[in-house]
Amino acid sequence: MGLVLALFCLVSAGLLAWVYVFTKGIIAEQARIKFETSLKEVLPQASAFTMEAESIYRGMDGERLAGYAVSVAPRGYSGKIAILAGVSVEGKIIKIKILEQTETAGLGANVIKPEFLRQFVEKKISDPIEPKKDIQAITGATISSRAVCRGVKEALEKIKP
Numbered sequence: 337m338g339l340v341l342a343l344f345c346l347v348s349a350g351l352l353a354w355v356y357v358f359t360k361g362i363i364a365e366q367a368r369i370k371f372e373t374s375l376k377e378v379l380p381q382a383s384a385f386t387m388e389a390e391s392i393y394r395g396m397d398g399e400r401l402a403g404y405a406v407s408v409a410p411r412g413y414s415g416k417i418a419i420l421a422g423v424s425v426e427g428k429i430i431k432i433k434i435l436e437q438t439e440t441a442g443l444g445a446n447v448i449k450p451e452f453l454r455q456f457v458e459k460k461i462s463d464p465i466e467p468k469k470d471i472q473a474i475t476g477a478t479i480s481s482r483a484v485c486r487g488v489k490e491a492l493e494k495i496k497p
Contacts, residue, residue, distance in 0.1 A: 378422030421491035444480030
């Protein structure tokens, strides 16, 4: 009985390893495509992106600078909230997108809702960005709301005009 179980485990582990090796490249390619799509989503004027610095992508529209896409990951209630912010040449938020989050379902996870994210559009570094004051915080998720506010401020600070 133990030998059969050991053989079954060995075959299962081998199959899992084979599937991992086979799909690793495909998964990485899909992640790259998803990120490039997100870059174009937060900075729609740009037709090409180049990495300028760690977590900062320069968006170009031909020869003209269209703006920047900045990646930040502030700590929320349940973990890091990965944010991609599109910032204009003038230093204003064009759009933000939550790339990844592990906040509480039904509460902090609501940071992905468009009505919450739209509040950050046109904000600049000199603007106050405080939940419950300048930004309508998500009810029951003040920590998550604060994290997104911190992330937007951090993205703007990285791109001081």
